[in-house]
Amino acid sequence: MKKKFGILTLALCLMLGAVGCSNGSSSSSSNSSSGSSSDASSSQSSGKEIELNISAAASLQEAMVEIEKEFKEVNPDVKLTVNLGSSGTLMQQIQEGADCDVFISAGAKQMDALVEDGTINKDDVKTLLINDLVLVAAKGEKIDSLDDLKSDSITKIAIGDPESVPAGKYAKEVLDNTKLYDAVQNKLVLGKDVKQVLSYVQQGAAQVGFVYLSDTHGVDDVDVVLTTDEDTHSEIAYPIAVLKDSKKTDAAKQFEDFLLSDAGQNILEKYGFKKAK
Incomplete structure (x- = not known):
């Protein structure tokens, strides 16, 4: 009887030990997985590039090449994707749902249309430059x-x-x-x-x-x-604005501020544009 009881006790101990080892292994694996996920998330967050979609009048084509380069120097985590075209075509694309964070028009008519339909806040429109x-x-x-x-x-x-x-x-x-x-x-x-x-x-x-x-x-x-x-003719002024529904408002405003800064204005002047009055 004592022998049977001893065998049962030994078996019970072995079972409890196995469960304990299993739980310990599971807990260790879970912690290891959690730590790896957190590190990956942190790494991804720190290295993630923000893509800004810019719709700009075709006449800005040459200037935008240098602007992209200089903006990247001060904002290395922001990539500019520039869509150039006639202001009317760009306006229509935006109205039809094209991905756009900043709109630069060569005329007030197209910007006004986007203000009227609620795509852009009127108070957010600024004059970027003028032309001849x-x-x-x-x-x-x-x-x-x-x-x-x-x-x-x-x-x-x-x-x-x-x-x-x-x-x-x-x-x-x-x-x-x-x-x-x-x-x-x-x-x-x-x-x-x-x-x-x-x-x-x-x-x-x-x-x-x-x-x-x-x-x-x-x-x-x-x-x-x-x-x-x-x-x-009417004044040739280029308005600029960040779109109301942009999901990257902070970066979009950084780009807008760069264009309106002395650094941005100096680049534009190099390509024949004039500062707004």
């Missing part, structure tokens, strides 16, 4: 004044589509206010954005075209024949 509208001509074309556009020697005049391209809208205003529109309407070649207008002149598809002064920066295969008078 110029008439460019292919090398060798003799243009002394806007009246020369009526000449039979000028058969193609490139402008942006006034419905969606702010530069085209300003160009039409110039032609309207100088009483030239009816005389040259049949000569107009419409571009999808201001860069296409410039390329039309460069490639010979048009003899002259209306573009921004900044678009002529570094371009030597066309001539700037005249700068349009400010009283012949």
Whole structure:
């Protein structure tokens, strides 16, 4: 009897010891797993790159290359993904749900539309810069004044589509206010954005075209024949705003502040833009 009791006691002890070892092993594994997960999360958090989506007017193309580089120097954890195009097209993309954190328009009309539909808060809109509208001509074309556009020697005049391209809208205003529109309407070649207008002149598809002064920066295969008078068109101002529904508001505002800072404004001036008044 004593022998049986001793055997039962030994068996019970062995069972309890096995359970204890199992629990200890499980607890140790759980703690190890928890620590590994926390370390991975911390590592991921510290090294995570924020991607900002910027929708910007096509005329900012060259300047944005340097802006991206300089902004990255002071904000290494922020990556800029820049979508360039006509302001009207960009506005439409945003209205249709395109991912965008910051919008830079070449005209007030497109920004106002996004304010009106609630995409952007009116108080968040700031003026980033101003620009001039110029008439460019292919090398060798003799243009002394806007009246020369009526000449039979000028058969193609490139402008942006006034419905969606702010530069085209300003160009039409110039032609309207100088009483030239009816005389040259049949000569107009419409571009999808201001860069296409410039390329039309460069490639010979048009003899002259209306573009921004900044678009002529570094371009030597066309001539700037005249700068349009400010009283012949609306003020050419570029508004900027962070979208209301941006999930990266802090980073978006950092980018906006950089553009409005002396460092950002100096870069923009290098590419032919002017500081806002």
